[in-house]
Amino acid sequence: MIxxxxxxxxxxxxxNMLMDLNFDDAYPEAPLVIFAHGxxxxxxxxxxxxxxxxxxxxxxxxxxxxxxxxxxTPEHPTDFTDLIAFGDNTFSIELDDxxxxxxxxxxxxxxxxxxxxxxxxxxxxxxISIIKTAEDSRITKLITFASIADFYNLWPKEHEAQWxxxxxxxxxxxxxxxxxxxxxxxxxxxxxxxxxxxxxxKASEVSQPWLIFHGDADASVPLKxxxxxxxxxxxxxxxxxxxxxxxxxxxxxxxxxxxxxPLLEFxxxxxxxxxx
Numbered sequence: 001m002i003x004x005x006x007x008x009x010x011x012x013x014x015x016n017m018l019m020d021l022n023f024d025d026a027y028p029e030a031p032l033v034i035f036a037h038g039x040x041x042x043x044x045x046x047x048x049x050x051x052x053x054x055x056x057x058x059x060x061x062x063x064x065x066x067x068x069x070x071x072x073t074p075e076h077p078t079d080f081t082d083l084i085a086f087g088d089n090t091f092s093i094e095l096d097d098x099x100x101x102x103x104x105x106x107x108x109x110x111x112x113x114x115x116x117x118x119x120x121x122x123x124x125x126x127x128i129s130i131i132k133t134a135e136d137s138r139i140t141k142l143i144t145f146a147s148i149a150d151f152y153n154l155w156p157k158e159h160e161a162q163w164x165x166x167x168x169x170x171x172x173x174x175x176x177x178x179x180x181x182x183x184x185x186x187x188x189x190x191x192x193x194x195x196x197x198x199x200x201x202k203a204s205e206v207s208q209p210w211l212i213f214h215g216d217a218d219a220s221v222p223l224k225x226x227x228x229x230x231x232x233x234x235x236x237x238x239x240x241x242x243x244x245x246x247x248x249x250x251x252x253x254x255x256x257x258x259x260x261x262p263l264l265e266f267x268x269x270x271x272x273x274x275x276x
Contacts, residue, residue: 011068019065032114038123087181090189145213210236215244
């Protein structure tokens with residue numbers, strides 16, 4: 001039987017992170033998959049729970065979490081009710097958060113310590129996952145889908161001068177119609193840590209097996225970003241999902257109980273990769 005357990009752990013700057021672990025009792029030695037969501041994302045977005053159940057049914061424990069500064073709270077895990085936190089987020093904060101999640105998974109304090117850690121990252125979470133994999137030998141295999149290849153691609157370059165003057169820039173959330181703040185600390189983080197936060201440089205340093213997925217109909221992050229990642233790390237495997245958009249056919253809310261075809265293809269090929 002597939003079970004979901006809920007946990008809360010401290011994240012960066014004292015903000016708590018809500019997470020859930022999905023597993024099937026039939027697989028007591030299941031390896032662990034950790035999922036890192038993307039920009040303006042959260043762990044319960046759209047089809048993420050269906051994907052978690054799919055992996056659990058295939059013999060994996062699947063841990064997904066909300067980054068501490070993604071704008072949600074443990075009390076409101078699917079709504080952006082904390083825009084102060086969202087505005088204060090940085091890439092270094094997300095790397096610290098991911099490290100805390102891996103520590104939680106490996107130290108055995110609340111769940112059996114993970115013997116193998118597989119990391120899956122989507123979009124901006126893909127970029128974070130690439131950097132973390134290059135830095136952390138506890139990660140056994142990496143899967144990214146619709147991943148960015150450069151944090152600077154998240155906003156127009158011409159907006160940076162005004163951003164520095166005003167100290168904040170706003171991005172529209174097309175789903176909720178919220179104007180979501182990005183404080184200048186986000187850009188400062190990039191400028192202060194150019195080596196660590198260079199995704200392509202870190203991609204070249206990934207030594208673990210790595211599977212890169214990207215849809216050829218992705219309007220948010222073009223396919224060429226995946227090609228850049230693959231060029232930086234030729235030992236990785238690149239899989240192009242025909243007709244796949246940025247979320248591989250998913251949406252939020254998602255009322256169905258069957259994965260969309262592009263996302264099912266992603267899940268099937270991911271499981272095969274992890275079982276090699």
